[in-house]
Amino acid sequence: MPPTDGPYDGPPAGDRVLALDLGTSSARALVLSADDASPVPGALARHKIAPTYGTGGSATIDLHAYVEGLLGCLDELQHNGHLDGITAIVLSSQWHSIVALDNDGGALTPLITWADTRSVEPRLDPAFDEHAFHARTGAWLHRLYWPRRIPWLLSEVSAVSFAGLPDLVIERLTGDRVTSVSIASGTGSLDLATGEYDAEALAIAGVKPDRLPAIVPSGWTGVLAASYARRWPGLVGVPVHPPTGDGAASNVGSGGYDESTAAVTVGTSAAVRVVHPIDQAPELPWELWRYRVDDQRAVTGMAFSAAGNLHAWLTNVLQLDEAHQEPTDVEIGSSRVIAIPFQAGTRPPETVPGGSGVYFGLSFDDDAADLLAASLQGASLEIDRGLRMLDTLFGRELEVVLGGGGIDASAWWRRCLTATFARPTDVCAEAEVGARGAAAVALGLAPVPGGEHLKPAAPEVERIELLRPRYTILRDLAVQAAQELTRYTSG
Structure with a gap:
């Protein structure tokens, strides 16, 4: 079943939701009631994450180990009988992460977290107005965000494209490397009013929009790739929703x-x-x-x-x-x-x-x-x-x-x-x-x-x-x- 761009009306009352929470200290998979989003007792699996901190300000996570640990959480829920009756898959994810990718979409770097302090000073046009940039993107020209992360990564590796943790998790699950307007806003590269990548932010980063994950509307849904049908049969055909940045998700x-x-x-x-x-x-x-x-x-x-x-x-x-x-x-x-x-x-x-x-x-x-x-x-x-x-x-x-x-x-x-x-x-x-x-x-x-x-x-x-x-x-x-x-x- 291909992804759809139309609105999703939600699961029938009484059904259950699988939530994936992509944190910095743990990755979690849990089952919630679709009526009020309350946790189903006992239906929680957790994979602990240990970021690696190094000299020079590095703060990274092993991407492969992270994703495999997350998938292992689904295996645990499957083993305990908690993946029956799932009618939606949702994600909450840490903001600001980035991975440099090669021409085949393979990771050239570990997952760079928000705590990593490495970047390069941007090359700015004399007319650059940081207050106008902040008003438009909601962010500052700071190493936390992609306009400064990407030039540094390009100086380190021969990257072809870039993505964040939730984008790569969605790709692993569905085959589509896409992002949400919520996750894209955390890159510091989004025009908040239009919901599209900001031209000035991308110019500072030195990339075109096609080198970043495509932004899909909130009503988009994908489905699990066919390779997971035997592993989690109860999730076949279940709509996968675009991820929400963890700060926004926590508020709601x-x-x-x-x-x-x-x-x-x-x-x-x-x-x-x-x-x-x-x-x-x-x-x-x-x-x-x-x-x-x-x-x-x-x-x-x-x-x-x-x-x-x-x-x-x-x-x-x-x-x-x-x-x-x-x-x-x-x-x-x-x-x-x-x-x-x-x-x-x-x-x-x-x-x-x-x-x-x-x-x-x-x-x-x-x-x-x-x-x-x-x-x-x-x-x-x-x-x-x-x-x-x-x-x-x-x-x-x-x-x-x-x-x-x-x-x-x-x-x-x-x-x-x-x-x-x-x-x-x-x-x-x-x-x-x-x-x-x-x-x-x-x-x-x-x-x-x-x-x-x-x-x-x-x-x-x-x-x-x-x-x-x-x-x-x-x-x-x-x-x-x-x-x-x-x-x-x-x-």
Whole structure:
């Protein structure tokens, strides 16, 4: 059955959806109810991913091992009888990844992740206007995006074309190397208004559109290649939907799918975002990015490199057992220690490099719980910066929903975020918000958070407000110090 360009009306009520979640730390396959995108108990398979970090800023993943591990997840679900009754296949994927390909479509490089810092300085026309570029593409001319990644890759290998992880997974499953408007927007090479590749971005990258995956409409569907019929017979003829970028999927999956609500997602990294119609979108501030959800919607927000990875690093360094992985005995906002969570640097447009994390105010009275509390408070204050910008952009105090693995794992962090935001929050009851959101985008569902409703405690809010000016001053100093050190070491 060939792919179709027509609208898909979704599966009949009561059927099930197979969701593939292409993360940085794991690849997952899980089965969801088609009624409300809730997970089917026990129908989850996971393949752990270990990115390789090297000198010179490399942060890569073995592409072959990743894809084979993902397919192994489907084998596990098949073995356990979970691939019967599947009526749709959806994908949520990490944004920003890239692979250089040869003339036969073979990979010349590992999967380059968002954390990789290698790139080259672009050759720009004197008339280049980065603010106009940012307004049009939602991105900056930063090494995170393809206009700077591709020239670097072309200087390293004889590449003929380029694709991201979800594009290559779709090709492996269906035989068609295509991408969605959502994934394409994460390359920093999309004209957000038209949904097509941006001519100036491609000129900077030095490629033509035919060297990138074709962008298909949100209503496109493909089907599994015939070679998989014996391996997963229940999936034969099941429509495969275009992938959704994980940030957009996480927003929708946690219940933040219109401009009244900001979704805060805490996974390996963190973000705060608002989904809104692409038509008549508010003018994009320089500090925020904007990508696409689908043909009709965009998502505007701010991302942060330190979140769940920060918590995992610190609990490992401090050798905290499971009973001490939350600072439950530390009152929120009370720690004298202030942590600036720049261990993984900052996202654009700031230019703080990785390895810039700072603790201020340490004394011999502080213990592991104080350091952990300070780190979680620092991450919360970073996220709050983005939330307040979004409040201003959309002209209201936004409602907030919390979601993601970090949120699910830490009651203390949920309370800390709620106090930092100084407003009530709703918690998404489902940890797999990306997979849930991908199903919701593809099938037109509107999930609700379904979890606890938190109200900020007045004493905690007051302590955070007293902490905030000190944090802001010390953050500014940390940024200046990191930039000065970079100039010193590079000069």
